[in-house]
Amino acid sequence: MSDHLPVLVLLAPLFGAIAIGLFGMRDHRVCLPVVLSALVLSLCCAIGIVLKVHAGGTLDYFVAGWKAPRGIGIVLRADAINSPILVVIAIVAILAAVFTVRHAGERDTEKTPHFYILFLLLCVGLFGITITGDAFNVFVLIEVTALTSYGLIAIGGSKRCKVAAFHYLIMGTVGASFYLIGVGYLYLKLGSLNMQDIHTILASNESLADSRAIRTAFVFILVGIWTKMAFFPLHGWLPNAYSYSPSGSAAILAPLVTKVSVYVMVRMMVSVFGLDHLEANVEWGHFVVWLAIIAIAAGSTMALAQREIKKMLCCLIIAEVGYMVGGAWLGDPQRWGLTGTVYHILADALMTSCLFLAAGAFAKWHGAAKLEDLSGLFRKMPLAATGFVVGGLAIIGVPPTCGFYSKFYLIRGAIEAGHWVYVAALLASSLVNAVLFFRIFEIAYFGKNPVESHGHGDDHGHDHESEPVVRREPPLHALIPLLAAAALVILLGLCNGTVVEFIRTGLIETATVVSTGR
């Protein structure tokens, strides 16, 4: 049984989706237990994988036992880099699922089963991208993720979410197609799609690895993945798609989809092309760090200009993607930048999850879409506001939240690589985040009493001040995931030493594979 953990992670949500399709349409009450049990099973499998990797190193799994030569067949591969990401995906998905209990299709409860089918298929795609060991399967699973994301965005009632989903579809398809072209060039030159095979061939044949086709392949793959992760000049689809989608969809899409794309980039760099190869043959690594710096600056600047909470958070995601891409490309010899990137994937997934759950709860139960609507929040829903504060502090980078430690490792990598502008960009972006969030905290804490969600009766302010404030927390199914996410943000920060050590065993293991050429 425990040998089959890597495939069970995928199969649980897949069969869950089928079960909802079969039984959930008639009786909507079936949906939530199925979703939760499938995801909890995935979470258990993911934790099992982490423990096995911790005990015995990389796990290889050949679906249906097809150990075919030349990597035809479905290979799943779990190592110290991707197994923690599996756990975080499962956790964030469970939190989002609990959050959506009563309002899956938002206005339209008819759509509940449809929502959950898409939700589980999205999880299959995300788990699959993370665990697969085959470059072509990554493409297929990216498209599974993308197609379900379009559906989850467009399932909301608003007019704008459909247009946002359409734009996302165009950008996403072009990005995935670029990735496909890159894989095509790799196959053309190397005759293999298995990541490990590609790596072995490239590491053993220097002139082939330096050839123009392989360089082109790398650039195509990189640009495709950048489009998928909304790296700055290619970010156009993200703000509208995530801010106009229903809160439940945003709670899973925003934390996970971009982060998993960042993981694909790291995977391509570390164990397909190989870091040594990139250092030897890619002269424009510094240029990418500069692009990341521009992305950080642009994301932070755009966030300052936003007046809607969700839009602001979306712009912050763009800045965070800049952190991660920059960290991965720093190229410091001890790989601290890359460590920071992988740790930040985990940290950012949890922080973003926390913030989007909070934003969803505020929009639903406080009627707040804009920053100034948040006034009086601390008096109305102190617990939910506390969860939001923890998420905000993590984005700013205040210890002991995980946001502090990921920035710490990224900055350590940047200092060792001597990339001072990146350090400055990270610090400046933290300052901007501090301005953004403390502005919100100020409104929420010191602002006037809560404005009723319907009327704008604040022209007679004196009456409001004398009114007793009713404490009305969001219902438990929204509050618990929010607080759980906040607790996990702090927990991941406190456990950063263990997690980072674990990630680094993976990075160093892969690095030694490169140097021995096998």
Next chain:
Amino acid sequence: MEAFFKEAVVPHFNFWIYVIIMMIGLWSVIAKNNLIKKLIGLSIFQTAILLLYVSLGVKEGASIPIIDHHAAERSLVGDAGAINPDLIANPVPHVLMLTAIVVGVATLGVALALCQMIYKDFGTLEEDEVLQKIKALHDDV
């Protein structure tokens, strides 16, 4: 010019053609205003990539990749009794493209459904008009 054609274009004409077709598709995605025309461009774009992969599997004079009882008659078997891979087209890229075609069809299906919803909401499929109406929506709020 002639040397360029002989060295770069003729031996690699499949690559030239796929890039040209792909750029036609991409141009249409970027430049066309009508959402359906954008989707047609997107389909052309994806089909061009199918063409790249399919052309990778082709070998001159090779047969279909099915090894049956008549393999010897079809002279697929070499002298040593082993299958001669030079005489069989590479099936892997073709199989990969079956998956990619399915992905493309699914994407197109979702995109057309979105177009239908956009048309129901806005009464038009011209992108600039849709954006204008969204802007009006935004100003009302």
